Amino acid sequence: MATLTTIGFDADDTLWHNERNFRLTEERFTDLLADYSDKDNLTERLLAAERRNLRLYGYGVKGFTLSMIETAIEVTEGKAPASVIGEILEAGRTMLSHPVEPLPHVEETLQALKGSFRLVLITKGDLFDQERKVAESGLGDHFDAVEIVPEKTAETYRTLFARHGDGPGRAMMVGNSLKSDVVPALDAGSHGVHVPYEITWALEHADIPAGRDRFHQVAHLGELQALLFRLV
Structure with a gap:
């Protein structure tokens, strides 16, 4: 693409x-x-x-x-x-110390995309715990960069997509949280892909950003490649 x-x-x-x-x-x-x-x-x-x-x-x-x-x-x-x-x-x-359990379709999707796109893991939370989970997941090698940030805002995505890519306009953010992963990425000028999870923390609730042409939703990560093909 x-x-x-x-x-x-x-x-x-x-x-x-x-x-x-x-x-x-x-x-x-x-x-x-x-x-x-x-x-x-x-x-x-x-x-x-x-x-x-x-x-x-x-x-x-x-x-x-x-x-x-x-x-x-x-x-x-x-x-x-x-x-x-x-x-x-x-x-x-x-x-x-809870074991890390990857979700379905994650491994094969990352493998398929690696090399065609720069893949960046962008997460917030406690530094030590997030580093532990990345290591124990076995997924770290799929990513070109890992960023653990205190908060996810439009400025966060502008900065990180400029640092690790060609700017937010040529980037996509994929995540389960509309509030943290999707809406601020859209505000930065990126594509935002919502992948709903079975439970959403009350402080992460947000409305669907209807009418925004860079907003997308998939049922699971296994549908991400098809979405990318449609966007070509």
């Missing part, structure tokens, strides 16, 4: 499972505190803590764990047992 030279890929819930691990841990958290509050209230309070703490802790397991501890202290009015705090810390450690 003469006009498209660079493809960026999100990592979590685009290349491998991630969000379901957070939701399973959240269920464990609400069970731990069931004597102090109902599940809906705990979930709401935890989400509020995550939203409040993003600017301080950023994205990822460590910030999530700190937000769970903060919520536990709040809902128990400072009386959270040490055993509960210990269980929360253990849940966080478990998440940080």
